[in-house]
Amino acid sequence: MKKCLALIIMLVFWSCAASADPDTITPFISLNQQYSDNILFVDDQPEADWITAVEGGLTLKRKTERLDTSLTGRLKQRWYADNSELDALDRSASGGIDYRLNERFSLGGTADYSKDSTRDRDTDTTGLKISGDREKFGFSVSSNYFVSEKTKAGLEVRYGNTQEDEDDEQEDNDLFSVTVSLSKNLSETFKNTTGLLNLSYFRYTADIDHQYPDQLINGLLVGRDTLQEYTSDTFQFSAGFSRQMTEIVDIFCLAGASFSQTDEKTNTRYVHTQTSTVISSGSVEDENGGVWGGVISTGVNYNGLKSTMGLALSQDMRGASGTNGVVQRTSLSGKVRHRITEDLTLSLRASCYLNENERTNQDDTDDLTFNVQPGFRYRFTQTLFLTGYYRYTHLDDRIEDTQTERNLFSLTLKKEF
Structure with missing residues (x-):
């Protein structure tokens, strides 16, 4: 459907x-x-x-x-x-x-x-x-x-x-959201300034079905599967402004708060593998109290003749597939692009993400990720391009106490018609 x-x-x-x-x-x-x-x-x-x-x-x-x-x-x-x-x-x-x-x-x-x-x-x-x-x-x-x-x-x-x-794991997530925004030109009072207001609500649901390897228990071959259900209702509010400082520099800043209400349920079932008979089953439910958090979105952009730059900081609540639900995400990102010639452009991107949430019946999330990516783009003709980059990624899972690193080199030749 x-x-x-x-x-x-x-x-x-x-x-x-x-x-x-x-x-x-x-x-x-x-x-x-x-x-x-x-x-x-x-x-x-x-x-x-x-x-x-x-x-x-x-x-x-x-x-x-x-x-x-x-x-x-x-x-x-x-x-x-x-x-x-x-x-x-x-x-x-x-x-x-x-x-x-x-x-x-x-x-x-x-x-x-x-x-x-x-x-x-x-x-x-x-x-x-x-x-x-x-x-x-x-x-x-x-x-x-x-x-x-x-x-x-x-x-x-x-x-x-x-x-x-x-x-042996399947996850199904749904997100429904409603966002209302309001902007007003405040130049009569504050030069080149626009006031901003955002209100949003979203419901995020996650169903995770995990089947474990069969085990021999009391002489019987038994399989175990769990179904984790997670529902979160989140309200967010932020207010702020954007301002054109000069012809090539603009800034923006919004701040506010979020409130999230979460329900968790874990169903566990033990099944006799040979006959598919349910040996035992049970469920654990929990309704977490409301959690308050901060909302912020701020940054600065520079748009010059040959160079563009941007720096942004944000924090809010997000639905996040792969984490069994909603996380509070804090991110800091920056980018720089500089045109060396009419055909050659160099770039540098960097970002840092912190995704975290505490849960009662499911695994907590506390991941810190860092990326850095220098690259280039060269135009042979109006429709033929060569791009390349190197990306280093470091992920620190502070719940499992593990660190993952990756070095990636990439070249792409693209032709448009």
Whole structure:
């Protein structure tokens, strides 16, 4: 049912983007070569390998006076030199639509779908390690309304689902969120300043089914499986401002609070393997008291003629697949890009993530992740590019007292048509 819904939404975007004649149709193909010294991103006995990938895709864009639509689809085949059992075909699709009913009111929507299997895919965006195959889809509906020439109100409703499958463990996560935003031009009082206000609510549910190896107990071969259920209702509030300091420097700062209420339940069942008879079962439930936390989002951006820079600090509550629920995430990230010539650009990115949460019936989360990534981009022609980077990742699991490191080298040649 969920996959059918995602397909229907994508078809709607496709029909909008392909209606009449799209403004742009951009096919592309790329060849990627990587070397990783820890392909499974494990803390013990890491294994190195060369990874070759071919990716192809297509982007459609359509823009009229009132309607903007876009749709992108990608297929990526990966081959491992020494670990062919990890070869996989990843795929993804995303689309967006924005319709302006009049000068004040607009409606929009997005949809995205992806299926992938690389274990380190989220370390540079969330700081978390995700194991096994993962399938995701989500969609959102949003609107913006100019209450006056200086005040704009926004509303976004989003639903997302993530399913993960690794060996004997399956995880199914759902996220429903509602966000209300308000911005107002305060330039009459504070030069080049906009006031910001955000209110949000989200419900995150996680179901984790784990099957353990059979054991011999009192002469009987017995299997054990557990079903962990996690539900969290979170409210977040933040207020602040953004300001254009100069023509090339702007800053933003929002601060507030979050409140989260969590329910946990763990069902355990022992089954006689040969007859599939349930020997015993039981469950443990717990309703955690409300947890208060801080919300902050602040940063500075520099946009020069040849260089761009950005530094951002944030903290809030997030649904996090692979962690059995919601975490409080604190992140510090920075990026620098400098154009050496018209065709050559150098870049440097760095990030640090702290994901943490304490639970009653399930494992706690306390992961500190650090990434640093220097890279370059060279343009041979208007449609042929070569990009490369080196990324170092260090993950410190302070609950398990383990440390995981990985060095990754990557080169990609991309051709657009």
